[in-house]
Amino acid sequence: RRMGVVAAAFWAHRDLGSHVEGMAISSTKPKIWPDDIVERLGAVGEVLFNALHRRRADLKLQHAYDEIRNLKDHLEAENITLREEIKVSFKDDELIGKSHMFQTALHQVEQVASTDSTVLILGETGTGKGLIARRIHRLSLRRDRPLVTVNCAALPATLIESELFGHEKGAFTGAIERKIGRFELADGGTIFLDEVGDLPLELQAKLLRVLQDHEFERLGSSTTRTVDTRVISATNRDLDMLIEKRAFRADLYYRLGVFPIRIPSLCERRDDIPLLVWFFITHLQTRLGKAFKTVPPRVMDALVSYDWPGNIRELRNIVERAMILSPGSKLELDEAFPGRHRTI
Known part of the structure; x- marks a missing residue:
């Protein structure tokens, strides 16, 4: 009415x-x-x-x-990530070394692993920064969630944003379907940003926002998404110098480097080289179908005295090559070894 x-x-x-x-x-x-x-x-x-x-x-x-x-x-995106992680065998993840500098780094890993603090791993190429990141994740409370790795140096600048944050269908030319970014995949787990010093400056602000507010948007979307992700990063570059050149944001550096861990180069831990040589021999000989009983002192001296610019990665390659070329059960170095002339 x-x-x-x-x-x-x-x-x-x-x-x-x-x-x-x-x-x-x-x-x-x-x-x-x-x-x-x-x-x-x-x-x-x-x-x-x-x-x-x-x-x-x-x-x-x-x-x-x-x-x-x-x-x-x-x-589907998580399966791709898991297949990438599965390529690394558990034996390859072993961290071998008794030197004081290396043990100090491992102790720092144990100290920070159970927290959610960001970790910045510093060290030359081939020192094992990825292994350290995996050790931190396995010792953390997030161990049952994914560890997602992004190599910032291996991706073109035009694709890094899409890789990190994802995109919607039609967001750019070639975006024929929606893609979930690595931060979403790592939700509840850990994301490892390898070679973070190579991240383009324009993306550093977006990374800083995720670190501060845990928020981001996919490319081509206005929907704000939240994630609970621990960030571990690594670099072989001098970030202080990059900051001076204005190629790296100081505020991002402070956020990433709450707990820095420096991994010593192989020439700083020469006493660990014999342990590493025998570790690689033991690990590789079954796959190569060979058995080695001795490493002559002159061979070990040559390996220990070499400066190893490629660090542990180079040592592993040299040992594997020597195992392939050695005719018997005694490890021999071939003429291609850069440090062979020093003691042999």
């Missing part, structure tokens, strides 16, 4: 308990409705409500489909 309705006819479609769903017509003037008005309302109502129900069902189905697609995309 407050609306001025003085005549109305109502057709009840179904009783929903707290309310009744139906269709009505009304008039602000006194009116006598035809005897069959309810029947007519019923016919029209059935058509309208059936269309409405179909639309509701379609929306529910679309919502379910979107959830399934999101889950499928996430699982």
Whole structure:
């Protein structure tokens, strides 16, 4: 009556308990409705409500489909990441060394692993920064969640943002489908940003935002997403020098370097070289189908005295090559070894 309705006819479609769903017509003037008005309302109502129900069902189905697609995309991206991580065998993850500098670094790993603090691993190429990152993750409370690795130096600048944060279909030329970024994959786990010193300056601000606010947007989307991800980064570059050259943000450096760990080069831990040589021999000889019993002193002296610019990675390659070329059970170095002339 407050609306001025003085005549109305109502057709009840179904009783929903707290309310009744139906269709009505009304008039602000006194009116006598035809005897069959309810029947007519019923016919029209059935058509309208059936269309409405179909639309509701379609929306529910679309919502379910979107959830399934999101889950499928996430699982596919996670499987790719796991396949990449599986390429690293557990034996390769062993950290070998008794030198004081190396043991100090391992002690720092144990100190910081159980926290959620960001860790910055510093060291030359080939010193084992990736192994240290994996050790931190395995000792952390996030060990049951993914460790996702991104090599910032291996990706073109045009693809790094998409790799880190993902993109929507059509976000740029070639974006033929939606992609979940590495930060989303690492949600609840750890992301390892290798060679972070090579990250383009324009992306450093976005990385800083994730570190500070745990928020980001996919390329081509205005939806803000939140993640709970621990960040471990590594670099072989002098970040202080990059900051002076304005090639690296000082505020990002402070965020990444809450707990820095410096990994000594191989020439700083020469006493560990014999241990590493025998570790590689033991690990590789089954795969190579050979058995080695001795490493002559002159060979070991040559290996220990060499400066190893490629560090542990170079040592492993040299040992594997020597194992392949050695005719018997005694390890011999070939002419291609750079430090062979020093003691042999």
